[in-house]
Amino acid sequence: MLQIQTSINDVIMPIFIFPHEERKTYIVSIPDMNFSLEYSQDLTEAEQAEEIVLHLFNVMDEAACEAVARDITRATSTK
Secondary structure, eight states: OEEEEEEETTEEEEEEEEEETTTTEEEEEEGGGTEEEEEETTSOHHHHHHHHHHHHTTTSOHHHHHHHHHHHHHHHHTO
């Protein structure tokens, strides 16, 4: 499991990323926001970011979504 931090509305929050090898997915959790998401490891970085933004858009503004998506995809692309 990977653990990273991101800033959401000037608050530092942990993000947990679990690469589920059997299902070939990433499971992403932001506990402080009661948010989780599962998406395919086969997606390109751009597709991963888009998927993350689509799901986060319900809970935060677009700029924050894009920053969080960038942090997550950066972490998973170096895995």
